[in-house]
Amino acid sequence: xxxxxxxxxxxxxxxxxxxxxxxxxxxxxxxxxxxxxxxxxxxxxxxxxxxxxxxxxxxxxxxxxxxxxxxxxxxxxxxxxxxxxxxxxxxxxxxxxxxxxxxxxxxxxxxxxxxxxxxxx
Numbered sequence: 001x002x003x004x005x006x007x008x009x010x011x012x013x014x015x016x017x018x019x020x021x022x023x024x025x026x027x028x029x030x031x032x033x034x035x036x037x038x039x040x041x042x043x044x045x046x047x048x049x050x051x052x053x054x055x056x057x058x059x060x061x062x063x064x065x066x067x068x069x070x071x072x073x074x075x076x077x078x079x080x081x082x083x084x085x086x087x088x089x090x091x092x093x094x095x096x097x098x099x100x101x102x103x104x105x106x107x108x109x110x111x112x113x114x115x116x117x118x119x120x121x
Contacts, residue, residue: 006033006041011079023089025082038080046090052083 008028010016016026029038035053042050061074 001030001032001037003037003041003044006030006037007045019081023084023086025084025090027080027082029078029080031076031078033078033080035080038082042082048088048090049085050082051085054081054083055079056081 006029008030011026011028013026019026025042027038027042033041035055038053039050042048056079058074058077058079060072060076062070063073064070
């Protein structure tokens with residue numbers, strides 16, 4: 001697998017921020033990524049040394065609503081908790097803004113010049 005496709009983005013929640021106190025980072029990863037691919041992708045793109053990688057699989061959550069049947073409520077995800085070595089760190093919030101696509105402002109439609117109506121009274 002191409003290492004640029006392994007890391008999909010940061011997980012920014014209160015629980016993930018508590019992991020940062022213990023020198024850990026939580027990232028969304030590709031469902032087919034392995035621990036060694038995640039470790040090499042983080043060390044390559046962020047220039048940090050990784051001590052350990054833990055994987056969490058979040059299953060599909062389904063809600064059943066009467067006669068309408070099962071409806072998917074949450075997509076399945078794969079998250080990785082990355083333990084960094086002592087003295088290593090990177091800013092997870094900057095990573096989230098860097099991976100976000102840039103929005104190009106739309107131009108306002110040009111208005112046709114109004115015709116002056118002269119009234120002869």
